[in-house]
Amino acid sequence: METIRILLLEDDAPTRQRLHDALAADPGFSVEAVDSLAAARAAIARECPQVLLTDLELPDGHGADLTAEVHAAHPQVEILVISVLCDEANVVAAIAAGASGYIVKDALPEDIGNTVRQVLDGESPLSAGIARYLLRRLQPAATAGAEPVARPALDLTGRETDILWGIAKGMSYNEIADSLGISRKTLPNYIKSIYRKLEVNSRGEAVFEAVSRKLITL
Structure with missing residues (x-):
C-alpha cells in the first residue's frame, strides 16, 4: 500500500x-x-x-x-x-x-x-454550518442606490447539479456514482465539466461557488 x-x-x-x-x-x-x-x-x-x-x-x-x-x-x-x-x-x-x-x-x-x-477518497469534509455561513456572507449587500451585481448564468445540467449536491454533502465519488446510477469511470468527466463551468480547481472551491451562486442548498 x-x-x-x-x-x-x-x-x-x-x-x-x-x-x-x-x-x-x-x-x-x-x-x-x-x-x-x-x-x-x-x-x-x-x-x-x-x-x-x-x-x-x-x-x-x-x-x-x-x-x-x-x-x-x-x-x-x-x-x-x-x-x-x-x-x-x-x-x-x-x-x-x-x-x-x-x-x-x-x-x-x-x-x-x-x-x-x-x-x-474524493469526499469533501465541509459542514452544513460552513455552507450556511457562506450563504450569509455571500448574499448581495442591499446598498442604497446600488444596482446588484449580475453574475453570469451557468449551463449546468441536472446531472451535474446532482453531482455537485453529492460533493457538498461529503459523499465519495463512488457513492455519488452509485446513488445516481452512473458509471464510476464516467464520473470524472462530469467533475471536469463542473470545474470548467464554475472556473474552479478543487472540491472546496466547487462547493464555495455552488453555494454562493445558490446552485445547491444544504
Whole structure:
C-alpha cells in the first residue's frame, strides 16, 4: 500500500504533538510536523507532500496564504485547514484559497485520520454550518442606490447539479456514482465539466461557488 506523505503545520506544541500522534497511528501515513510557514515552505521545497494540514493563525503569517501558494503550484496536493469551532470566517478564506475542507483542533484522534482518508477518497469534509455561513456572507449587500451585481448564468445540467449536491454533502465519488446510477469511470468527466463551468480547481472551491451562486442548498 502506498504511504501517504503528510505535512502538518501547527505552531502550538501540544496540539501539534496530538495531531501528529493521531495521524502517525495510521500505518499508511508518513507525517512531518513543522511549526511555522517558513519551515513548511522549506519542507515542501524538499519534497512535496500529498496532503497538507495547516493551522491558520501562525506566528509568521496566515495559513490561507500558504494554502493559496500550494494550491497554485501543486494543485494535486489535498489541503485541509486546522480550525477551532465557530471560526467560519477563516475556514471560508482557506476554502476560497484552495482548501478541500478542515479538521477541528479538538477532534477525536480517530476522526483526524478518517478526515484525511475521506479527502483522499474524493469526499469533501465541509459542514452544513460552513455552507450556511457562506450563504450569509455571500448574499448581495442591499446598498442604497446600488444596482446588484449580475453574475453570469451557468449551463449546468441536472446531472451535474446532482453531482455537485453529492460533493457538498461529503459523499465519495463512488457513492455519488452509485446513488445516481452512473458509471464510476464516467464520473470524472462530469467533475471536469463542473470545474470548467464554475472556473474552479478543487472540491472546496466547487462547493464555495455552488453555494454562493445558490446552485445547491444544504
